[in-house]
Amino acid sequence: METNEVFEKVKGLFVEDLGIEESKVTMDAKLEEDLEIDSLGIVEVVMAFEDEFEIEIDDEELADVTTVGQAVNLLHSKI
Amino acid sequence: MKTAFVTGGSRGIGKAIAIELGNNFHVVVGYSNSEDKANDVAKDIISSGGSASTVRVDISNSESVDEAFTSIEKDYTSVDVLINNAGVTKDNILPRMKKDEWLEVIQTNLTGSFYTSQRAIKPMMKNKWGRIIFISSVVGISGNQGQANYAASKAGLIGLAKSISKEMGSRNITSNVVAPGYIETDMTSFLDDQNKENIIEQLSIKRIGKPEDISNVVSFLCNEESEYITGQVIPVDGGLST
Numbered sequence: 001m002e003t004n005e006v007f008e009k010v011k012g013l014f015v016e017d018l019g020i021e022e023s024k025v026t027m028d029a030k031l032e033e034d035l036e037i038d039s040l041g042i043v044e045v046v047m048a049f050e051d052e053f054e055i056e057i058d059d060e061e062l063a064d065v066t067t068v069g070q071a072v073n074l075l076h077s078k079i
Numbered sequence: 080m081k082t083a084f085v086t087g088g089s090r091g092i093g094k095a096i097a098i099e100l101g102n103n104f105h106v107v108v109g110y111s112n113s114e115d116k117a118n119d120v121a122k123d124i125i126s127s128g129g130s131a132s133t134v135r136v137d138i139s140n141s142e143s144v145d146e147a148f149t150s151i152e153k154d155y156t157s158v159d160v161l162i163n164n165a166g167v168t169k170d171n172i173l174p175r176m177k178k179d180e181w182l183e184v185i186q187t188n189l190t191g192s193f194y195t196s197q198r199a200i201k202p203m204m205k206n207k208w209g210r211i212i213f214i215s216s217v218v219g220i221s222g223n224q225g226q227a228n229y230a231a232s233k234a235g236l237i238g239l240a241k242s243i244s245k246e247m248g249s250r251n252i253t254s255n256v257v258a259p260g261y262i263e264t265d266m267t268s269f270l271d272d273q274n275k276e277n278i279i280e281q282l283s284i285k286r287i288g289k290p291e292d293i294s295n296v297v298s299f300l301c302n303e304e305s306e307y308i309t310g311q312v313i314p315v316d317g318g319l320s321t
């Protein structure tokens with residue numbers, strides 16, 4: 001899967017599961033500051049990723065993820 | 080209509096809860112061995128104009144829990160209300176308690192409720208609504224001779240419920256504990272008349288409790304009106320723990 005395909009799927013999850021405005025979801029967007037996702041929201045997104053892509057993400061891997069782009073790259077490396 | 084899943088719903092307190100919730104929810108009666116009794120409870124609910132089904136679940140086994148939830152979700156979209164009621168006893172005084180007696184009670188009563196709650200939470204988070212009720216016991220608050228394992232498991236549920244209430248409050252998921260005292264069920268049928276008189280003497284309300292005393296409180300905690308109550312332990316024990 002290409003990076004931009006992963007991005008589109010990620011965007012879909014943000015918009016559908018968390019009700020975030022589609023235009024706000026860019027590769028540079030910061031999860032907490034720009035998208036106003038709280039720590040529980042990040043957990044929800046991660047669980048949705050795991051279901052969608054049938055992967056498992058360790059808590060340690062998540063620690064460095066603060067932007068949409070970093071999340072997309074992490075997922076891309078796992079698929 | 081929202082769906083309520085009652086573990087151990089075929090008998091005793093669980094049965095009374097299932098029947099009471101049948102007034103407002105689609106009720107899934109969880110059972111481990113008593114399939115016929117679970118079917119009877121479902122029939123009772125349906126004949127009173129409610130909606131009900133049954134599912135076999137061994138809560139001490141996480142795979143069995145997952146299968147039960149998956150089958151409920153296939154038919155009824157999601158579990159909105161989870162009643163962690165199923166439990167077992169293996170009484171013995173501590174010096175005589177076998178390791179297996181300890182482990183089995185903790186595994187079913189405490190770890191089993193962890194499995195069901197964890198499995199239920201994800202869809203509740205997505206729906207931004209949920210109710211989780213733990214049926215603990217007055218002995219989880221006060222302790223009881225011969226029940227170190229049972230009392231520890233029931234006290235553990237209080238910590239579990241309170242933690243869930245703090246983690247999930249922002250998603251409109253409440254988590255509360257109901258702590259029954261002596262209630263007339265199979266689990267207390269070993270008490271003879273003299274035992275019962277001794278117990279009644281300690282109570283402010285001079286009678287042994289009925290399963291309906293518990294189910295009425297549980298029903299209230301599942302309603303919209305109770306949305307500001309979370310992380311609480313509500314003893315329903317005729318004043319025993321006062």
